[in-house]
Amino acid sequence: MLKIYFNQMGRLLAMLVVCMMAVSASATPFKNIHVQLNANESGRGKVYIRTEDPSNQQTRKSESVTLKATIGENGKDLAREEGDPLLGLYMIWLYGEPEDGFELAGFSLVKKNDGEYTKADLIASTYTDNGNFDDPYTAEKVDEGYEFIFNANCPREVDADSNNFANADEAREAARALDNWNEEPDHVIYAVFVPKGTVLPDGDSEGVESVKxxxxxxxxxxxxxxxxxxxxxxxxxxxxxxxxx
Known part of the structure; x- marks a missing residue:
């Protein structure tokens, strides 16, 4: 009987460890992230940002928008190694709506003068383990604009983790209550609007021209x-x- 008791206790402990591991694995870290999105040239288009943060889901459309949102990790950035603080995926959606006569070439982390962008300057969607992640950017119209999913992760400490709270909503609110967004944006991004028919050079060259x-x-x-x-x-x-x- 004693042997059976210890066997049962062993199985129960094993199940408890598995359950604890499952809870830990499903924990969601949250970070307060500050992002700015600009049109690369005025008078060419409007931009806006969407997030999954219920308190700050979308910025107003303008030539320059700033977002401070509390964003939860949603998968991993497989382009990074284990142990890298930027391994997690913190998704935001970037949109650029071109004015008449222009089109959106993509998004860039660098600001260049009109006529100097190349395809190499445009960022690509991050390869992740999130099955709902749209990759790569396809320039297809979504709702009222062009959609691009950007990993807004930044090298700051996690502000709250749902593993330490009753649920993810409480963790998000605890992170937001810290009110500790960086004064300067963690990311400054530019929507590259170009005249319709423009073909960007492939490499790091100068001159955005239509190919003749x-x-x-x-x-x-x-x-x-x-x-x-x-x-x-x-x-x-x-x-x-x-x-x-």
């Missing part, structure tokens, strides 16, 4: 002003513009 077949026949020059051969690689000048071959 006639450019191939035009004479190219090196940065020293000498004529460049057809085999010349690197930055060359074509029709007064810098182009990367």
């Amino acid at each position: 077949a006639s450019d191939k026949q035009q004479q190219a020059y090196t940065l020293l002003g000498t004529k460049a051969s057809s085999a010349q690689k690197g930055i060359v000048i074509v029709n007064g513009k810098k182009v990367v071959r």
